[in-house]
Amino acid sequence: MEQLLPSLLWSDLFKAVLVTGLVYAGLSFGRLLLQGLRINDSRKRVLGNGLARIRAFYEPLALIVIGVVFVLINPLMHSLIMGSVVAMSWSPLREYLSGRFLRITTELRPGQELIFGQEEGTIRSLDTFGLQLQTAAGSRLIGYRRLKNEGFTLQQGSRTSGFHELQIARADADAAGTERLEHRLFTCTYLDWRHQPELFALPDQRGWQLRVLLRCGDHLPAFRQLLEEWGYTIAPQAAPRTSSLFQDRPN
Structure with a gap:
């Protein structure tokens, strides 16, 4: 059987890890780079969701490639090792693959x-x-x-629970710009820093789309008042829409 399979070296495994790691790092860097682009906020979200789906698909694919290269170094011995690893980690592996499937096929993201x-x-x-x-x-x-x-x-x-999206703009010329606003948000005691505030400039460059997680949903009125004290106005928010992505099925 070993004679029917191509023989690879440990250096090939190193190359596979390096290449797949660089591609994954590039996808991650692309999402960070996207945050700094001055494009329409809705388009930025579409691109961000697209990159997230590509990365979710790429993760298991990269692991499969690395696993195949590892097996081909010594097909008999390494296939037994891989089989044992998969068998022992079958339950968490199924959870992992189900998570990748949901990230690719749904709009799951923090804040919803x-x-x-x-x-x-x-x-x-x-x-x-x-x-x-x-x-x-x-x-x-x-x-x-x-x-x-x-x-x-x-x-x-x-708006969803403790996560809130607010469209804000300068109420007067003395209101702080993006850098100062980010600094002020850093000192705000209402924010839950398990989710870093997201600040996007609006296309007209006259305001921002602000997405934050508050420590408590009841803090929203006080947070809005604080923004107004800083010299910003807050646009009215549209009513949320509900969409069912999966219907309950009997077990």
Whole structure:
């Protein structure tokens, strides 16, 4: 059997890790670079979501490539090793792959309000094997396989639980610009710094789209008042829209 397969060297494995790592780093850097581009905010989000989907697809693909190269170095011995590793990690591996599937096929992202069964809360983070959902009872980890198999609903809109999107503009010429505004946000005690504030310049260059996570949803009026004291006006927010991405299915 070994004679039928190409023989690779450890240097080939190093090259595979290097190349796949550089491509992954490029995708990650592309998302950071996108934040600094002066383009329409909606277009920036579309591009950002596209890069996130590409990266979610690329991650398991890169691992498969590295695994195949590793096996081909010594097909008999290394295939036994890989088989043992996959068998021992089958359960978390299924969670990981389910997570990649959901990231590619849905709009899951931190800050969205999610309804899962009888629970409703805000997505705090998308982890490797599940997402952290902040509910009224506290934070809990929900596995991606459960989400995929049992179904969930996403609330889509300009405001979700402790996450808020505000369109702000200078009320007068003395109001601070982008750099000073970012510095002021850094000193704001209302913000939950598990999610860094996102600030996008509007196309007309007269204001910003601000996305923040507040430590408590009740802090919103005080936060809005603070922005006004800093010299900014806040545009009215549209009512949120709800869309069901997965329907509940019986087990």
